[in-house]
Amino acid sequence: MLTLVNSPSPDQQNMARDLTEVFYRQMYTIRKVEQNLLDLFAQGYITGTVHTSMGQEACDVGVVNSLDRSKDIIFSNHRAHGQFLAYCDDVEGLIGEIMGKETGVCLGIGGSQHIHRENMYTNGVQGGIVPNAVGAALAEKIKGTGAITVVFLGDGTMGEGVVYESFNIASLWSLPVLFLLIDNGIAQSTPKHLEHAGELETRAMTFAIDSASIEADDVNKVYSTACEVVNKVREHSRPFFLHVKAARLGPHSKGDDTRSKEEIESLKQKDPLLKISESLPVGLRMEIEQKIDVRIQTAVEKAMLASHPGLEQLRRV
Numbered sequence: 001m002l003t004l005v006n007s008p009s010p011d012q013q014n015m016a017r018d019l020t021e022v023f024y025r026q027m028y029t030i031r032k033v034e035q036n037l038l039d040l041f042a043q044g045y046i047t048g049t050v051h052t053s054m055g056q057e058a059c060d061v062g063v064v065n066s067l068d069r070s071k072d073i074i075f076s077n078h079r080a081h082g083q084f085l086a087y088c089d090d091v092e093g094l095i096g097e098i099m100g101k102e103t104g105v106c107l108g109i110g111g112s113q114h115i116h117r118e119n120m121y122t123n124g125v126q127g128g129i130v131p132n133a134v135g136a137a138l139a140e141k142i143k144g145t146g147a148i149t150v151v152f153l154g155d156g157t158m159g160e161g162v163v164y165e166s167f168n169i170a171s172l173w174s175l176p177v178l179f180l181l182i183d184n185g186i187a188q189s190t191p192k193h194l195e196h197a198g199e200l201e202t203r204a205m206t207f208a209i210d211s212a213s214i215e216a217d218d219v220n221k222v223y224s225t226a227c228e229v230v231n232k233v234r235e236h237s238r239p240f241f242l243h244v245k246a247a248r249l250g251p252h253s254k255g256d257d258t259r260s261k262e263e264i265e266s267l268k269q270k271d272p273l274l275k276i277s278e279s280l281p282v283g284l285r286m287e288i289e290q291k292i293d294v295r296i297q298t299a300v301e302k303a304m305l306a307s308h309p310g311l312e313q314l315r316r317v
């Protein structure tokens with residue numbers, strides 16, 4: 001784990017600054033791509049649905065960067081654009097995919113919720129992909145690759161029975177899987193207190209799974225905790241449950257936010273993008289933002305001009 005406190009050496013200070021810059025690039029990219037997606041949806045260029053991770057970028061970036069991208073496997077749900085961009089930075093592939101174009105990472109067939117690239121898989125059925133992560137962890141353990149799997153889930157999904165069956169098998173068979181709960185306190189329009197009895201933080205403990213709980217407003221903190229947890233899962237081949245408390249700043253999907261303006265305004269105090277932006281020099285930040293804005297604009301224009309997949313491509317899938 002990177003130690004960024006207690007009188008850091010000049011090398012550590014440089015590393016921390018470099019990391020902050022990398023994290024800011026990734027988080028700003030995620031935020032801007034998703035703002036563009038909501039605009040494109042409102043203008044009728046996207047059909048189906050779009051769930052954004054606005055406000056949750058520190059969790060996506062902190063966790064994905066703690067993994068070994070060459071072998072670890074990511075499973076996720078309907079709200080995975082941020083994790084996908086942190087994983088592979090394929091802005092063009094994501095925008096093309098969500099616009100249903102053949103330039104998309106899955107030829108425009110998977111859309112926002114069903115994305116696959118290399119070692120990352122997403123699925124929109126709540127909880128449905130959790131046992132897949134456990135199965136993949138079993139496979140990696142048998143093969144002896146040293147890879148771990150991570151599966152992202154939301155607080156609402158903690159109401160699905162299959163999650164608990166997955167906890168049980170992962171613990172019983174001692175599998176290297178990280179259950180990553182992004183607790184934004186709301187499932188579509190249902191606040192957590194109307195859905196769950198007791199505390200979510202401690203749910204996995206009864207299955208003898210080690211657990212921790214953190215806030216997702218500071219990407220450096222999420223990253224250092226995630227590094228520690230990932231090492232633990234890998235080293236001991238044991239599951240871990242990391243509860244990350246985050247704020248959903250956007251609607252559930254598109255424009256369907258049932259929360260009051262006051263509630264959303266108070267959540268903005270915890271905006272992780274704002275927090276990290278304050279730690280960078282203004283000039284550097286503007287330079288970064290300008291380049292990313294141009295890149296996203298170009299990706300949108302390219303996707304606009306691209307074709308939808310033809311029958312031949314669909315038959316090959």
Ligand SMILES: Cc1ncc(C[n+]2csc(CCOP(=O)(O)OP(=O)(O)O)c2C)c(N)n1
Pocket residue numbers: 078079124125126127153154155156157158184186187188248252
């Ligand atoms: C089995 C199933 N039931 C219902 C839905 C519809 N649905 C999609 S997302 C969602 C809320 C999920 O809430 P949560 O797990 O807290 O994740 P968040 O949206 O907050 O990221 C619902 C009810 C679904 N996709 N799958």
